[in-house]
Amino acid sequence: MTLHAVTANRLLDGEVVYLTPARKWSALLDDCCVVADADAGTDLLAAGARAVQDWLIVDPYLFAIEIEDGRISPLSRREIIRAAGPSVRPDLGRQTVQPEPVWE
Amino acid sequence: MYQYDQFDHTLVSERVAQFRDQVNRRLSGALSEDEFKPLRLMNGLYLQLHAYMLRVAVPYGVLSARQMRKLAHIARRYDKGYGHFTTRQNIQYNWPRLAEVPDILEELAAVEMHAIQTSGNTIRNTTADPFAGVAADEIADPRIYAELIRQWSTLHPEFSFLPRKFKIAITGAPRDRAAIKVHDIGIAMRRDANGNPGFEIWVGGGQGRTPVIAKRIRDFLPEPDLLSYVEAILRVYNQFGRRDNIYKARIKILVNDLGIDAFADAVETEWRAIRDGALRLPETEIARIAAHFAPPDYESVPALSVDFAKHPLAAPEFVQWVRSNTAAHKQPGYSIVTISLKPEGGIPGDATAAQMEAVADLAEVFGYGEIRVTKEQNLVLPDVKQFELHALWEALKRHDLATANVGLLTDIIACPGLDYCNLANARSIPIAQHISRRFANLKKLHDIGSLTLNISGCINACGHHHVGNIGILGVDKKGTEFYQVTLGGDAGTDAALGDIVGPAFAEDAIVDAVETIVNTYLEIRQDGERFIDTYRRAGLAPFKETLYGAR
Numbered sequence: 258m259t260l261h262a263v264t265a266n267r268l269l270d271g272e273v274v275y276l277t278p279a280r281k282w283s284a285l286l287d288d289c290c291v292v293a294d295a296d297a298g299t300d301l302l303a304a305g306a307r308a309v310q311d312w313l314i315v316d317p318y319l320f321a322i323e324i325e326d327g328r329i330s331p332l333s334r335r336e337i338i339r340a341a342g343p344s345v346r347p348d349l350g351r352q353t354v355q356p357e358p359v360w361e
Numbered sequence: 362m363y364q365y366d367q368f369d370h371t372l373v374s375e376r377v378a379q380f381r382d383q384v385n386r387r388l389s390g391a392l393s394e395d396e397f398k399p400l401r402l403m404n405g406l407y408l409q410l411h412a413y414m415l416r417v418a419v420p421y422g423v424l425s426a427r428q429m430r431k432l433a434h435i436a437r438r439y440d441k442g443y444g445h446f447t448t449r450q451n452i453q454y455n456w457p458r459l460a461e462v463p464d465i466l467e468e469l470a471a472v473e474m475h476a477i478q479t480s481g482n483t484i485r486n487t488t489a490d491p492f493a494g495v496a497a498d499e500i501a502d503p504r505i506y507a508e509l510i511r512q513w514s515t516l517h518p519e520f521s522f523l524p525r526k527f528k529i530a531i532t533g534a535p536r537d538r539a540a541i542k543v544h545d546i547g548i549a550m551r552r553d554a555n556g557n558p559g560f561e562i563w564v565g566g567g568q569g570r571t572p573v574i575a576k577r578i579r580d581f582l583p584e585p586d587l588l589s590y591v592e593a594i595l596r597v598y599n600q601f602g603r604r605d606n607i608y609k610a611r612i613k614i615l616v617n618d619l620g621i622d623a624f625a626d627a628v629e630t631e632w633r634a635i636r637d638g639a640l641r642l643p644e645t646e647i648a649r650i651a652a653h654f655a656p657p658d659y660e661s662v663p664a665l666s667v668d669f670a671k672h673p674l675a676a677p678e679f680v681q682w683v684r685s686n687t688a689a690h691k692q693p694g695y696s697i698v699t700i701s702l703k704p705e706g707g708i709p710g711d712a713t714a715a716q717m718e719a720v721a722d723l724a725e726v727f728g729y730g731e732i733r734v735t736k737e738q739n740l741v742l743p744d745v746k747q748f749e750l751h752a753l754w755e756a757l758k759r760h761d762l763a764t765a766n767v768g769l770l771t772d773i774i775a776c777p778g779l780d781y782c783n784l785a786n787a788r789s790i791p792i793a794q795h796i797s798r799r800f801a802n803l804k805k806l807h808d809i810g811s812l813t814l815n816i817s818g819c820i821n822a823c824g825h826h827h828v829g830n831i832g833i834l835g836v837d838k839k840g841t842e843f844y845q846v847t848l849g850g851d852a853g854t855d856a857a858l859g860d861i862v863g864p865a866f867a868e869d870a871i872v873d874a875v876e877t878i879v880n881t882y883l884e885i886r887q888d889g890e891r892f893i894d895t896y897r898r899a900g901l902a903p904f905k906e907t908l909y910g911a912r
Contacts, residue, residue, distance in 0.1 A: 266408055266412075268388070268394075268459065269458065269459055269460060270412060270458040270459060271408055271409070271411065271412035271458075271459070272411070272412065273410070273411060309394060310393075311390075312387070312388070312390040315394045315408065316394075316408070332840060333840050334837075334840065334841075335779060335785075338780060339410050339411065342411060343411070343781060343790075344780055344791060345708055345780050345788075345791055345794065346708075346780070349441055
């Protein structure tokens with residue numbers, strides 16, 4: 258079993274967002290709703306699909322994570338980079354600014 | 362440079378208004394993402410890992426200083442202060458907000474630029490020799506024909522929904538600096554026995570998942586027939602190209618499936634029906650376009666000796682820069698200068714807004730206000746007086762733009778890779794940066810000599826890895842980045858695809874592997890051999906031995 262969460266890009270600016278337990282969208286990975294495995298993510302994807310229809314976000318999908326010492330980390334390099342920003346520009350992306358948390 | 366006429370202005374401004382309406386409808390919910398996506402792609406707007414990405418066309422890689430200043434302004438006002446010049450001579454912005462993209466397009470339209478057909482299954486921006494119009498070895502100026510193709514292909518109703526994207530490249534010189542043999546159509550200017558201009562036509566080249574060197578479909582196509590013949594090729598492709606499988610949809614697959622002779626026959630049949638129609642180019646029209654590309658009023662200046670850079674008082678760094686970053690100009694006393702966007706440890710192709718403005722200023726001070734973008738992700742000042750080279754070099758140094766590495770190992774082509782791109786499997790840029798730092802010693806770099814190293818972060822090959830003398834392809838193996846190495850690729854006149862050298866290298870081993878390859882070359886090279894010459898003589902074996910022999 259691999260833990261999963263749902264991510265998407267915000268329609269307005271393409272920013273990376275995560276679905277929260279309250280079915281809101283947050284810019285913070287730590288706010289994401291964690292499910293036990295991909296199969297348990299059906300409800301989350303349904304919430305994502307509704308948010309697409311409400312023109313809030315685009316392209317929601319499940320991705321694998323792990324939790325270590327209470328911190329959520331993506332398993333894939335792709336999602337690590339999405340969560341932080343370009344690895345070659347530490348001055349850009351989430352890694353430099355504290356984004357506004359839950360926004361919708 | 363070409364100046365928009367009323368048709369161009371109307372077309373571009375109408376498209377801006379149209380896209381503004383489409384964006385408004387998307388943001389209001391009137392358009393779904395499925396409905397909007399093809400519309401935004403028609404305007405070069407992608408959604409990448411962190412944000413939207415806007416790809417702006419630089420027609421055949423030619424920019425005015427005014428346009429470059431506008432690109433800088435857009436980087437500063439709408440993005441995060443920089444842009445990325447691409448292997449197709451375009452520029453990409455990595456952080457635009459959807460609601461502001463129509464404003465960006467309006468700003469671009471004000472300087473005769475746009476993002477039309479920089480994405481989607483259309484005829485993309487035609488790329489050209491970045492030394493067009495000034496190269497000493499040039500037969501004829503390809504910009505005239507690239508502009509004619511631009512006008513013919515822009516919003517061409519028949520070719521707006523091709524089986525797949527379609528890329529054309531053109532060179533006017535015998536030495537291919539436009540990689541025409543890895544394009545869907547490659548065009549090389551030729552003259553017939555009577556001195557009339559015409560074209561050698563290549564078809565079905567490409568990189569990506571199925572790399573193919575193009576096949577020659579015509580030895581000499583008379584000048585007036587250019588558009589009708591290209592249209593005939595597109596018609597055959599549009600009719601018979603596969604639409605059932607995205608990986609089999611490029612023209613290279615069709616040419617391979619039919620065979621070049623059968624494909625050529627089909628084109629010939631189509632061409633005969635349209636050859637003498639509306640697409641036949643009258644001399645007056647060619648002359649009208651050519652007038653836009655008339656040479657500037659060159660001054661009569663002394664041609665300096667080729668050894669002038671070896672003057673005992675010249676700074677060694679300047680000598681190195683002249684050796685690697687300048688090329689022969691057709692006008693005595695002038696040189697073509699390539700500005701490297703590959704500083705030590707830098708991101709290949711990235712330029713800050715301040716650097717873009719500096720280049721625009723220098724293009725006016727040290728030239729006629731014109732700039733070129735190269736497929737190697739560098740910039741070119743095409744008309745620099747040789748006696749002003751030193752002053753230009755001093756000015757470039759102040760903006761970190763004087764790296765003396767053009768055509769050398771650290772002049773690395775790299776795609777954005779997994780740091781930005783939604784399609785990538787692995788990062789490209791950090792590998793380029795590590796290699797750049799490892800080979801930062803200019804003396805050693807110049808001793809190694811001519812060598813192209815190209816890196817792609819996925820099989821789509823935007824980083825041209827198949828045609829790098831050393832090619833590096835990033836792959837994902839169970840969540841870990843690995844790098845597959847090819848040797849012997851060549852994007853030029855003797856185009857060749859690289860050969861896979863062996864098992865891929867881990868991220869922490871790839872730079873050492875490159876150094877091993879380079880050291881092997883240095884050990885076995887014979888007098889005067891470039892890396893590619895040594896590879897062609899010695900083959901993979903010595904490199905395999907040093908890379909894997911101890912395993």
